[in-house]
Amino acid sequence: ELKVEQNPLFLSMQEGKNYTIYCNYSTTSDRLYWYRQDPGKSLESLFVLLSNGAVKQEGRLMASLDTKARLSTLHITAAVHDLSATYFCAVDIGIEYGAQKLVFGQGTRLTINP
Amino acid sequence: GAVVSQHPSWVICKSGTSVKIECRSLDFQATTMFWYRQFPKQSLMLMATSNEGSKATHEQGVEKDKFLINHASLTLSTLTVTSAHPEDSSFYICSAEGLAGYEQYFGPGTRLTVT
Helix, strand or coil, X not given: CCCEEEECCEEEEECCCCEEEEEEECCCCCCEEEEEECCCCCEEEEEEECCCCXXXXXXXXXXXXXXXXXXXXXXXXXXXXXXXXXXXXXXXXXXXXXXXXXXXXXXEEEEEEC | CCCEEEEXXXXXXXXXXXXXXXXXXXXXXXXXXXXXXXXXXXXXXXXXXXXXXXXXXXXXXXXXXXXXXXXXXXXXXXXXXXXXXXXXXXXXXEEEECCCCCCEEECCCEEEEEC
């Protein structure tokens, strides 16, 4: 059974600190996605990682993908309050079938305190 | 670009009635659309994949006769929750596959409450 596991599930941190959210998955895939969700809202796409070793950065967020280890990380640098949200990773397991099929992690609820 | 809309954004219905939710790609054509369900404080679960002009593919455990999906055009997919029950209350989110084939663009979601 496919598992996509995020760690930690809850994270409370101070502004200005750095932290990393981990996303482990249990099947072969070269496509991994990171999304942000604010309370009561839908998903906002953050990063699309399409190959082993992919690294993408946007502002204070940086995501990487290691397909051999089946691990993706979302690193937060010098956190600010506006980054408080729930972050989801999702793995596409449908590649071999020619159609996307995303399986989501449980989500990491991030709270950044002033 | 790549905007997806949903209508309605929220709906309250009585138990036993049916509710239709629309998902539209506004500025691109989407051969494939997806329907997800998200219960409070939980993750998203794929319910079904909708392909224009053909039958939808429902995920295991999702009743196709209860969750009817119609993808009649390249810009519109609809989800009808038939004979809704309180346990169907959830946040329903659709997405549309982008032209490149590896990205999904998510709609704003529809919050369904069944009383």
